[in-house]
Every structure is written in C-alpha cells, then in structure tokens.
Amino acid sequence: MMKILVTVKEVATVEDEFEIEGTSIADQYLGSDLNEWDDYAVEEAVQLQEAGLADEVVTVTIGPEDCEQTIRQALAKGADRAIRVWDDALEDVDVLDVGAKTDILGAVVEAEDPDLVLTGVQSGDDSWGATGVALAEDLGFEWAAVVNHLEHDLEDGVASVRRELEGGVEELTDVGLPAVLTIQTGINEPRYASLRGIRQAQRKPLDVQGLDDLGVDAAAVEGAVTLTDMYEPESESDVTVWEGGAEDAAGQLAELLREKGVAP
Amino acid sequence: MSDVLAITDHRRGELRDVSYEIITAGRDLADETGGDLHLAVISGTVDEFAEKLDREGVDAIHTVDYGEEFNHGVYTQTITQLYDELAPQYVLAPNSVNGLDYAPAVANELDLPIVTDAVGLETDGDTLGVTREMFGGKVETATELEGDAVVTIRSAEWPAAEGTGDATIEAFDVEIDEDALGSTVTGFEEVGGGDVDISEADVLVSVGRGIEEEDNIPIIEELADALDATISSSRPIVDNGWLPKNRQVGQSGKVVTPDVYIAIGISGAVQHVAGMKGSDTIVAINTDPNAPIMDIADYAIHDDLFDVIPALTEEFQ
Numbered sequence: 107m108m109k110i111l112v113t114v115k116e117v118a119t120v121e122d123e124f125e126i127e128g129t130s131i132a133d134q135y136l137g138s139d140l141n142e143w144d145d146y147a148v149e150e151a152v153q154l155q156e157a158g159l160a161d162e163v164v165t166v167t168i169g170p171e172d173c174e175q176t177i178r179q180a181l182a183k184g185a186d187r188a189i190r191v192w193d194d195a196l197e198d199v200d201v202l203d204v205g206a207k208t209d210i211l212g213a214v215v216e217a218e219d220p221d222l223v224l225t226g227v228q229s230g231d232d233s234w235g236a237t238g239v240a241l242a243e244d245l246g247f248e249w250a251a252v253v254n255h256l257e258h259d260l261e262d263g264v265a266s267v268r269r270e271l272e273g274g275v276e277e278l279t280d281v282g283l284p285a286v287l288t289i290q291t292g293i294n295e296p297r298y299a300s301l302r303g304i305r306q307a308q309r310k311p312l313d314v315q316g317l318d319d320l321g322v323d324a325a326a327v328e329g330a331v332t333l334t335d336m337y338e339p340e341s342e343s344d345v346t347v348w349e350g351g352a353e354d355a356a357g358q359l360a361e362l363l364r365e366k367g368v369a370p
Numbered sequence: 371m372s373d374v375l376a377i378t379d380h381r382r383g384e385l386r387d388v389s390y391e392i393i394t395a396g397r398d399l400a401d402e403t404g405g406d407l408h409l410a411v412i413s414g415t416v417d418e419f420a421e422k423l424d425r426e427g428v429d430a431i432h433t434v435d436y437g438e439e440f441n442h443g444v445y446t447q448t449i450t451q452l453y454d455e456l457a458p459q460y461v462l463a464p465n466s467v468n469g470l471d472y473a474p475a476v477a478n479e480l481d482l483p484i485v486t487d488a489v490g491l492e493t494d495g496d497t498l499g500v501t502r503e504m505f506g507g508k509v510e511t512a513t514e515l516e517g518d519a520v521v522t523i524r525s526a527e528w529p530a531a532e533g534t535g536d537a538t539i540e541a542f543d544v545e546i547d548e549d550a551l552g553s554t555v556t557g558f559e560e561v562g563g564g565d566v567d568i569s570e571a572d573v574l575v576s577v578g579r580g581i582e583e584e585d586n587i588p589i590i591e592e593l594a595d596a597l598d599a600t601i602s603s604s605r606p607i608v609d610n611g612w613l614p615k616n617r618q619v620g621q622s623g624k625v626v627t628p629d630v631y632i633a634i635g636i637s638g639a640v641q642h643v644a645g646m647k648g649s650d651t652i653v654a655i656n657t658d659p660n661a662p663i664m665d666i667a668d669y670a671i672h673d674d675l676f677d678v679i680p681a682l683t684e685e686f687q
C-alpha cells in the first residue's frame with residue numbers, strides 16, 4: 107500500500123481593482139484560496155486511496171496559521187492529515203523561492219517517506235512552476251511535469267502517466283516510483299467537500315512544524331531571489347472601450363461586426 | 371565565467387520556435403556579460419538541427435546525439451556536464467512543458483537559483499534582473515539575483531534570431547548513466563480532434579470561466595447561432611467538461627487567427643493568449659477593466675456578460 111503526500115498552497119487572489127504598495131499589492135485587495143492546481147492534486151490522491159491503491163494521504167503546506175482554513179478544505183475533501191510548516195524566520199522572507207521551498211518540502215518528504223508526491227503544476231499567484239521537479243531531483247525521486255492522466259494501477263512500482271505538451275499533443279511516459287508528479291488541471295473533477303467531510307476535517311490531525319523541527323537551516327530559506335518592483339503591465343494595444351451600459355455597448359459591437367461583414 | 375548556455379527545444383523531428391528566440395535572449399545577455407553564447411542541441415537529428423540553429427550571434431553549438439525524443443534524465447545529465455565543462459554564468463532554457471521538466475532539476479543539481487517564465491532579462495555582469503508576471507498577468511515584477519543562475523524564458527517574447535552564423539559545431543562527449551534514467555517515453559497522442567476545427571473559423575465566440583455554470587452555456591450558443599459563428603473557449607470550460615477539447619484555445623489547445631475573436635469572461639492568461647493573439651480583431655467582454663486580456667484587445671466592454679450577451683444576440687434576431 108502506498109502513502110501519498112500532496113503539497114497544498116494557499117494562494118493570494120487579487121480583486122479586480124487594486125493598488126500596489128511598494129513591491130506588493132495592498133492588503134485590502136487581497137484574498138486567499140486553495141491553489142487551483144493543488145485542488146486537482148488532492149482529488150487525484152483521494153481517488154487513488156478510494157481505489158485501494160493508497161492507504162494514507164497527507165498534505166503539506168508552507169504558511170502561517172491563517173491558511174489553516176485552506177488546509178481544512180483539503181482535509182474535508184478526503185486527505186487524512188496535514189502538516190503545516192511555519193517559522194519566525196519565514197515571516198520576513200519576501201520571496202520564498204524554488205530553492206527555499208525545495209529545502210523545506212524535502213525535509214518533510216524525508217520525514218514522511220511517501221511513495222508518491224503530488225504537487226500542482228504551478229501556483230496561481232507567483233507561478234514558478236518549478237518546485238515539484240526541483241523537489242524530486244533533491245530527493246533522488248523520479249518525476250513527471252504537467253501530468254493530465256495517471257493510470258490507477260501503479261503495478262511493479264511504475265506510474266504510467268500522460269504529460270500534456272503544447273498544441274494538443276500528449277506524451278505517454280512510464281515513471282518509476284517513488285516519484286513526484288506535477289498535476290495539471292482537468293486530470294479529474296475535484297469534488298466539493300460534503301458537510302460530513304467538513305465536520306470530520308475539524309477533527310483530523312494538523313501538525314505544525316518549525317524549521318528546527320525539520321532540521322532546515324534558517325539561512326537556507328532566505329532565498330537567492332529578491333523582488334525589487336511591482337507594477338501594472340503596459341498595454342500593447344490601443345483599446346477602444348465602449349461605454350454607456352451593456353445595451354449601448356452591445357449595439358456598438360454589433361455595428362463593428364456588420365462593418366467587418368462578418369455578421370448578418 | 372561570463373558565458374551563456376542556451377538549451378534548444380524540439381519535438382518529433384522539428385525545432386520549436388522558442389529555439390530561435392532563445393538565441394536572441396542569450397545573445398543579448400552575452401553581450402552584456404562580454405561572454406560567448408553556447409547552444410546545446412540534445413537528442414534527435416542533432417546535426418540537421420545544429421545547421422539550422424547556426425544563426426547570427428551564436429558562438430558554439432554542442433550536439434548530443436543520444437536518443438530520438440526528449441527524456442528529462444538525458445537532458446539533466448547532459449546540461450550539468452556541459453555546465454561543468456563550460457562554466458557559463460547563465461543557463462537559459464525555454465519555459466515550455468519540457469523545459470519545466472528539466473530546468474528545475476538542473477538548477478537543483480547544480481545548486482543554482484532558478485527563475486522561471488522570464489519576459490525580460492538584463493545584467494550588468496553581476497546582478498541579473500528578471501522581469502516576470504504574477505497573478506495570472508495582472509502585475510509585472512522585477513526580480514534580482516546575484517551570481518550564476520538558471521532562467522527559463524517565455525516563448526514569443528524575444529524575436530527569433532536570423533541570418534547565418536559561423537558557430538563552431540561540435541559533438542559533446544556526454545556520459546549518460548542509463549541506470550539513473552527512471553522514466554521512459556512510450557508514445558505520443560494527438561488529442562482534440564473531431565468534427566470541428568476552430569482554427570478554420572472566421573468569427574469565434576469564445577467563452578471563459580466568467581460564464582460560471584454549465585447551465586449558462588446556451589446564452590453563448592444563442593449568440594453563436596445568431597452570428598453564424600463558431601464557439602471556442604478557455605481551458606477551464608474544457609477541464610470542467612462543458613465543451614469538448616477541440617474547442618480549447620491556447621498553449622495546450624489550438625492556435626486560432628480568426629477575423630474577429632470575441633473573448634467573453636476570459637481573463638487573458640498567457641497560455642490562453644498564446645493561442646489567439648494573432649486574431650485580426652480582438653473584442654473583450656469582461657467586468658474587470660484590469661484583466662490582462664485588455665492589454666491585447668482592440669475593443670472592450672467592461673460590463674457583465676449576462677447583460678451584454680443577450681443584448682448582442684437580440685441585435686441579430
């Protein structure tokens with residue numbers, strides 16, 4: 107029986123209208139959510155467990171106490187227990203870069219010793235898209251990036267996956283276990299947590315660990331990358347905005363389509 | 371210690387466009403560091419590829435004739451050995467699906483920082499400045515790092531290198547540890563076929579997550595009917611199973627170039643834009659005036675699609 111570890115990130119979301127303060131978006135315009143890609147990773151792990159291929163699904167999150175609500179979402183969808191890593195040393199880190207995440211998650215994987223690690227392809231806020239593969243290399247695990255199908259047999263210690271390449275081409279690959287797979291949206295249909303699941307999630311273990319507990323050096327998480335500026339991108343086109351309410355605007359668009367001869 | 375090593379990308383016998391773009395990005399950097407630009411061509415018909423890649427600005431091309439198709443283990447081993455041999459300051463790789471399957475591993479193995487999906491690069495020889503997006507393109511950020519680094523670059527951000535170069539083309543003597551290759555590619559499959567080819571359409575009515583529910587799709591269908599246009603969509607609509615895969619526009623779907631592309635409740639993430647930015651006229655209907663789609667739209671309506679679309683349909687009935 108397999109043990110599966112799923113990385114779960116609480117991502118920052120931004121409101122339509124927002125302001126930038128220094129190198130970040132002002133707090134009042136920020137919200138939070140379970141990373142879209144991780145939602146699919148959690149679902150895949152839970153489905154493997156339901157198929158009798160795994161006996162434990164553990165989530166790991168790097169984040170402050172505030173993100174426990176997001177972690178409980180993953181537990182409500184069926185993960186068995188959760189680990190949250192946080193530390194004073196992480197409080198002041200401005201960019202938690204790929205190397206820093208790899209060090210922290212690597213220590214958790216070593217302690218938990220799973221057969222399979224599922225991560226999202228990327229996180230919706232900073233979109234590095236690199237942590238899963240770096241983590242695999244660090245651990246001496248095999249890996250596959252951008253997986254949109256996983257055969258649920260995992261016989262002989264091999265995971266048969268499809269990697270979604272560009273332009274509607276999929277690559278069929280056999281990956282030896284233990285492995286890290288970065289999960290792409292669309293691989294499954296993530297469930298909504300049931301009321302029962304939400305109730306149960308409150309009682310599931312959520313273990314908090316600091317860098318010392320994991321044996322990770324605080325200097326290692328400072329990272330190599332610094333953020334020096336944030337701004338709204340310049341527009342590449344001269345956009346004509348049709349004002350005057352929905353009906354007027356629809357009328358203008360209709361006129362354009364007729365002018366171009368593409369509408370009756 | 372001032373050279374640049376850029377890794378090229380190919381698939382099923384064809385070099386991908388980003389391979390020529392990475393020459394431009396690499397040359398610009400090497401001009402600033404005062405070093406040479408090296409290219410690596412790994413697996414496949416490397417000699418033929420090398421000849422095509424010998425464009426202006428390339429100093430050396432290292433070919434590795436090992437295997438036909440991409441294998442991340444072969445790439446990772448080769449690039450780390452090339453790094454040891456050439457000691458470049460920067461390693462550039464494409465931010466393609468395959469690039470993301472080896473570049474993080476290379477960086478980790480070499481103990482170098484990695485920055486992905488760069489849209490701009492500059493260096494003074496010590497500090498590397500990388501421009502990248504956050505929050506699905508709503509903001510751009512400037513990041514900096516010191517010393518050697520691995521960077522992946524976004525496709526279609528740098529112009530393709532042109533002209534003919536006089537690079538030295540040399541086979542690199544790599545030692546692949548076959549026992550360490552833990553994954554095997556067993557085949558490829560084209561998906562998203564079927565009866566409709568959205569890339570043939572003159573007018574695309576394209577729907578995104580702003581539509582909220584499957585039950586709302588008919589209002590888009592009614593508009594398409596009234597206009598005699600074809601329906602396409604962003605990825606989440608296909609992921610949710612509300613429309614078939616052959617309707618998906620973008621990096622992992624189809625590239626389309628209609629006369630008019632009407633983006634309805636689509637934010638304009640880079641992977642979507644990659645599939646439709648060549649459209650003649652782009653119209654965006656979106657409640658968010660700051661959505662990235664506005665940066666490439668010719669016409670925009672900053673309003674609720676549930677008000678705009680029925681009104682538009684009515685115009686043609």
Ligand SMILES: Cc1cc2nc3c(=O)[nH]c(=O)nc-3n(C[C@H](O)[C@H](O)[C@H](O)COP(=O)(O)OP(=O)(O)OC[C@H]3O[C@@H](n4cnc5c(N)ncnc54)[C@H](O)[C@@H]3O)c2cc1C
Binds near residue numbers: 604635674
């Ligand atoms: C490897 C990889 C490959 C990918 N390939 C593709 C691809 O091929 N194609 C693709 O599309 N994506 C692709 N993506 C996903 C991409 O990153 C985005 O997640 C996706 O394009 C978002 O789709 P969307 O714009 O419909 O949804 P969102 O980003 O959620 O945007 C919804 C928009 O609707 C607007 N809206 C909401 N309600 C209303 C309303 N009532 N009226 C008007 N507007 C409204 C919102 O303001 C928002 O801008 C890929 C991602 C990865 C990592």
